[in-house]
Amino acid sequence: MNxxxxxxxxxxxxxxYKLYKNDKQRLLAVFSNKVKHxxxxxxxxxxxxxYEGESVAFLGKNGAGKSTIxxxxxxxxxxxxxxxxxxxxxxxxxxxxxxxxxxxxxxDNIYFKGQLYGLRDSEIAELEQDIIDFAELDExxxxxxxxxxxxxxxxLGFAVSINIRPEILIVDEALSVGDKEFRKKCRKxxxxxxxxxxxxxxxxxxxxxxxxxFCRRGIVMKKGEMVYDSDIDDAIAFYEQPAK
Numbered sequence: 662m663n664x665x666x667x668x669x670x671x672x673x674x675x676x677x678y679k680l681y682k683n684d685k686q687r688l689l690a691v692f693s694n695k696v697k698h699x700x701x702x703x704x705x706x707x708x709x710x711x712y713e714g715e716s717v718a719f720l721g722k723n724g725a726g727k728s729t730i731x732x733x734x735x736x737x738x739x740x741x742x743x744x745x746x747x748x749x750x751x752x753x754x755x756x757x758x759x760x761x762x763x764x765x766x767x768x769d770n771i772y773f774k775g776q777l778y779g780l781r782d783s784e785i786a787e788l789e790q791d792i793i794d795f796a797e798l799d800e801x802x803x804x805x806x807x808x809x810x811x812x813x814x815x816x817l818g819f820a821v822s823i824n825i826r827p828e829i830l831i832v833d834e835a836l837s838v839g840d841k842e843f844r845k846k847c848r849k850x851x852x853x854x855x856x857x858x859x860x861x862x863x864x865x866x867x868x869x870x871x872x873x874x875f876c877r878r879g880i881v882m883k884k885g886e887m888v889y890d891s892d893i894d895d896a897i898a899f900y901e902q903p904a905k
Contacts, residue, residue: 662714667748668829668861669711669734674743676704676729703729705885706743713749713828716855716862718872718893720900721882727865730882731833734863749861752778752827754819763807767798767817770806774821788824795850796820797843816843823850830854832875833865851875869897 678701681687690696704726711717719727732738733745735753760777761770771792775785793802796817798809806814823830832851852875854860866872872879872893879896881889889899 662712664712666713667710668713670746671707671709672744674704674707674733674740674745676733676738677702677741702885707887709880709887709890711861711863713861714859715878716876717878717880718864718866718876719880719882720872720896725882726885727882728833731831731865734831749828750779751829751831752822752825753831754822754833761806761814764805766805767802770817771821775825778825780825792820792824795824819847827860829861831863869901873897
């Protein structure tokens with residue numbers, strides 16, 4: 662860990678979602694701020710810093726705000742209040758089977774997704790064979806992605822995201838992809854890039870054992886608020902204590 666370089670910082674971040682009765686109401690709200698809606702407070706005044714090379718697990722039950730925090734880290738969502746600071750190339754292992762052009766081949770999609778990550782074609786070409794070998798799609802790599810099973814798309818998505826040399830790796834239960842041997846390979850690869858490449862890991866999981874395997878620090882969320890931040894063993898103990 663490099664304590665002199667902050668790569669992720671949340672400053673008093675709050676995220677509210679507007680909930681509409683139906684799609685028609687949601688569409689009308691684009692043109693008018695008078696459409697009736699309810700507000701859902703997903704994250705409430707959360708602040709933390711993550712340093713280069715840290716491995717941090719976010720723990721919490723469904724609805725705690727974990728996924729919303731990941732979405733703000735990847736700029737899928739933006740805070741209602743507060744500031745989010747990210748310094749580094751982010752690779753997100755979230756919706757692994759999404760983001761592909763189904764009419765393009767797997768090989769073409771490697772370049773497509775690589776470009777979305779900001780890589781030049783020459784950089785992608787250097788990584789292409791590593792991605793293909795990791796995905797284990799064999800001759801299917803030159804077939805349209807629409808012919809792939811959901812598992813095959815997820816494996817290709819994982820292979821691209823894990824091999825683009827990220828500086829910040831964000832993982833949300835993605836290590837359950839594929840069969841037992843492929844999952845084992847995924848876990849090994851994540852550990853390798855954490856140990857060798859000084860990659861910063863942000864990990865969301867319901868499995869405390871998996872969190873303990875990959876992370877040294879834990880942040881516990883409850884009802885949109887950060888309620889505990891410590892080393893991973895203490896964080897897990899706090900998370901698992903009976904509700905009062």
